[in-house]
Amino acid sequence: MTEESKAEGQTPAAPQEGAPEAAAEKSAAAKAPTTFRALLGRKMGMTQIFTKDGELKAVTIVSAGPCPVVRVKESDGPDHYSAVILGYGARREKNATKPELGQFVKAGIKPMRYVREFRLDDPKGFAAGQVVDLADRFAVGDYVDVQSRSKGKGFAGAMKRHGFHGMPASHGSSDKERSPGSLAARRSLGRVLPGQRMAGHMGFVTTTVQKIEVIEVAPEKNLIYLNGSVPGANGSLVTIRETVKNRKRRRVHQATKKELKASEILKAQKAKGMKSK
Numbered sequence: 001m002t003e004e005s006k007a008e009g010q011t012p013a014a015p016q017e018g019a020p021e022a023a024a025e026k027s028a029a030a031k032a033p034t035t036f037r038a039l040l041g042r043k044m045g046m047t048q049i050f051t052k053d054g055e056l057k058a059v060t061i062v063s064a065g066p067c068p069v070v071r072v073k074e075s076d077g078p079d080h081y082s083a084v085i086l087g088y089g090a091r092r093e094k095n096a097t098k099p100e101l102g103q104f105v106k107a108g109i110k111p112m113r114y115v116r117e118f119r120l121d122d123p124k125g126f127a128a129g130q131v132v133d134l135a136d137r138f139a140v141g142d143y144v145d146v147q148s149r150s151k152g153k154g155f156a157g158a159m160k161r162h163g164f165h166g167m168p169a170s171h172g173s174s175d176k177e178r179s180p181g182s183l184a185a186r187r188s189l190g191r192v193l194p195g196q197r198m199a200g201h202m203g204f205v206t207t208t209v210q211k212i213e214v215i216e217v218a219p220e221k222n223l224i225y226l227n228g229s230v231p232g233a234n235g236s237l238v239t240i241r242e243t244v245k246n247r248k249r250r251r252v253h254q255a256t257k258k259e260l261k262a263s264e265i266l267k268a269q270k271a272k273g274m275k276s277k
Contacts, residue, residue, distance in 0.1 A: 032069060032084075032130040034137055038118045038241040039064040040088035041224070043148065045234050049216065049225065059215050060230040062146075062238050065222050066133040068109045072126045073117075082120045086132060087112025088237070114237050135219040138240075142214045147239040148232035152204035162197045207231040211245045 041064030048058055067086040073079045091113040093101065104111050107128035120126075138144065158164045158180035167176040180199070184192045209231060216225040230238060255263070 030127070030130045032132045033125040036084065036118075036120070036126070036132065037137055038086070038239070039132060039134065039137065040067050040086055040114060040116055041065065041222075041238045041240060042089070043230055043232050043234055043236050043238050044223075046229065051215065057215060057227060058229075059225040059227060062224050062226060062230065062240065063222055064134050064224050064238075064240055066131050068107070068112070069126060069128055069130040069132065070103055070107050070109065070112065070115055071128055072123050074123055082123045083117050084120055084123060084126050085115060085117045087115050089113035116239060118241070133219070134217065134222050134224060138214050138217055138224060140214055140216060143211045143243040143245070144214060144226070144240050145208060145210045145243045145245075146212055146226065146230050147206065147208045147241075148230060148236055150203050150205055150207045150231045151233050153202040155200065156202035157199045158197065161199060161202045164197075211243050 041062045044061040044063055046058060046060050048056055050056055065088070067088050069084060070087045071085040073081060073083040073085070075082045087104075087109065089112060091111040093111050096104070096111045100115075101111065109129060153160070157178055159166050159178050164180055167173055167179045167181060169177045180197070183196055183198065212230070213227040214224060215227050218224070224240070232238065
């Protein structure tokens with residue numbers, strides 16, 4: 001209460017029930033279905049941990065979630081497809097545009113820095129304002145697909161960018177040690193074909209690594225440990241979702257007709273040998 005309100009004997013007006021802060025508190029308790037296995041996170045770095053079997057593995061630590069649901073799209077709506085839009089990371093209200101603020105206010109959440117869309121077959125059970133967290137979503141031994149922007153390398157030559165071995169460093173070569181060599185023919189085409197590998201900008205492209213094993217999950221800290229490396233620099237946005245690749249199945253060898261006949265002949269020969277003895 002301010003001094004003026006105390007003097008007049010009045011109390012300040014209470015916030016409305018439909019305010020974004022109140023809606024965010026209500027939606028924080030509501031969680032999205034655990035069948036939806038996708039999250040946004042931030043790459044923290046790499047370290048080494050021991051598994052239960054005593055094996056030392058290099059892992060990447062990702063701070064995943066919580067991600068509020070910004071919007072739900074349905075196939076019978078104006079978009080004609082089903083999807084869920086998630087947000088991640090705090091953002092100042094002054095840095096968001098008015099159309100973006102309208103979506104956040106409608107969902108009853110604070111402005112998000114990153115917004116990503118995930119396609120779904122059936123969006124039932126999802127609603128704007130729900131929270132998608134790490135708990136009961138990924139377990140140790142699961143396989144996920146990770147997507148992020150790779151590290152930017154700037155302008156790179158053909159040797160670094162494409163792995164060319166370069167030109168001879170001696171025997172008459174002058175200032176051509178790292179040259180890509182010939183780019184095209186002269187008379188038959190008279191031009192450089194599209195897609196010719198040359199020097200240029202390297203890195204900072206969207207990269208996806210599939211079928212990464214989950215080594216450890218710490219839902220109370222919103223941390224997930226992934227086997228091996230993950231594209232991107234520390235602090236970059238990482239998208240984690242259930243892998244689209246199935247596990248490798250052991251192929252059972254099926255004997256051919258020739259092999260079956262050969263095995264029958266061997267069995268008959270062994271039987272004759274036993275009888276003769």
